[in-house]
Amino acid sequence: MVMWVFGYGSLISRAGFHYDERVVGFIKGYRRVFYQGSTDHRGTPEFPGRTVTLEPAEGEICWGAAYKILKKEDEETALEHLEVREKQYDKREYLDFYTDPNATSPAVTGVLVYIATSDKKSNVNYLGPASVEEIARQIVEAKGPAGPNRDYLFILEKALLQIGCKDQHVIDLANEVRRILAEEH
Structure with missing residues (x-):
């Protein structure tokens, strides 16, 4: 049995596990949004960062990368990595x-x-929708053990452009973060 994992955020540029094949493509019926709070990687419990999740969206598609894993031991290692x-x-x-x-x-x-x-019962870190300005300001301020939240956004923006995907939500946020950073310096 072959396992496939789809990445639509940081997995696009950095899988972090062994895979046998990487294929660029998309899933249907979802869009990528910066609505998930990160208190363990790109923020802290006191000041969460924002990372992407998927939101059901009729007629939309979400581009990313799928990873094919052939060996059972690679699958187990990948799942352990992903569960963390x-x-x-x-x-x-x-x-x-x-x-x-x-x-x-x-x-x-x-x-x-x-x-x-x-669902706030099963996902206590869900932050939900906000204006581009609000999300960008939060991304500028947040940093966690994995580094500044802005790095996550800029790496994702670059990874999406490398696979030929122009995600307007990501582009708008990245441009707003750059504007805020330029304003601060």
Whole structure:
């Protein structure tokens, strides 16, 4: 049994586990949003950073990278890694993954995706929607054990552009963070 993992945030540029193949593509019915609080990597419990999660969105697609893992021991190691890395994400989904926007059938079915839901009972770190300015200001201020929250945003922006994806939400946030930083200096 082959395992596939879909990354739509930091996994695009840094999987952190051994994989046999990396394929660029997308999932349908979701959009990437900076609504998840990070109190363990890009922020602290006192000042959470913001990371991406997926929000159901009819007719939308979310580009990213899928990782194919063939060996059972690599799968176990990858899952251990992801359970720590994605521990603030409260839902695991198995979704269809596409590589061709015109395709009617998926390239891969059952790709594992970690999602942080808006359910405050199972996801205490969900921050939810805010204006681009509010989210950007929070990203500028937050930093955690993995570094400044702005680095997460800029690395994601670069990774998305490298795979040919122009995500307007990410671009708008990155531009607003750059504007705030320029204003402060």
